[in-house]
Amino acid sequence: MTNKSTPHPLLPNEQERYKPVEAEITCPKCKTKKKIQLRACINVSLHPEEKQQVLDGSFFKYTCKECGEKVSIVYPCLYDDMGQTLMVYLLPGNTEDALEKMNAQQNTWSPDMLxxxxxCTMRAVRNPNELCEKIKIFDNGLDDRYIELTKAFVFSQFTKQNPDIKAVQVLxxxxxxxxxxxxxxxxxxxxFAAIPDGLYEEMIRLFEDKLPKKKTACYELIDAKWTAKVLESEIKKQ
Ligand SMILES: [Zn+2]
Incomplete structure (x- = not known):
């Protein structure tokens, strides 16, 4: 796949900014080349069906017309849900670097975007699974920061009880x-590991005053690394 264009800040409610990016894809099975359109923005207010496609995994899949092979296509794109005041940037590959560049471009954003x-809750994610996770967290009225903290406790308990199981992802x-x-x-x-009753609420109670109140317009990676930093700074204070 050739898609060399660098991600650029996208402005909500300005249709012309949502122009699809053209890319060429070569089917890994039959080698047929095809030009495809990639949507640089998933605006769920304008295209609610695309939210479903993200959740069922079809949004980031291309089906070869010649041989039927399904190819996953993951590229930088913005998930924009104004109803939930949620913007999630999918930045595959070198996510930390891409995120830094993205946030450094803020001076080029329009006043509307700023x-x-x-x-909005501004998040960055590494892959489509993490994007789905963020969507589900906010759809269920939860805060992803307390969910990540809860995840750390639930997962550490799970690992103690199941020392032989090697997990690759927890969502x-x-x-x-x-x-x-x-x-x-x-x-x-x-x-599946359920959250014990009251643990999420306990995380809010413990960390509410310790987490920074939103005052920036930056995209943030709220993940296991973020949680580790929060917990580490709490341990240092004690
Ligand atoms: Zn093919």
């Missing part, structure tokens, strides 16, 4: 009406 960014999920985490193991099994 205004939107000040009221928030709601299952049978219970909030919890899907644990994807190295041998591609998925397990």
């Amino acid at each position: 205004k939107a960014a000040m009221v 928030y999920e709601k299952k049978d009406g219970k909030d919890g985490f899907v644990i994807i193991t190295r041998d591609e099994k998925t397990l």
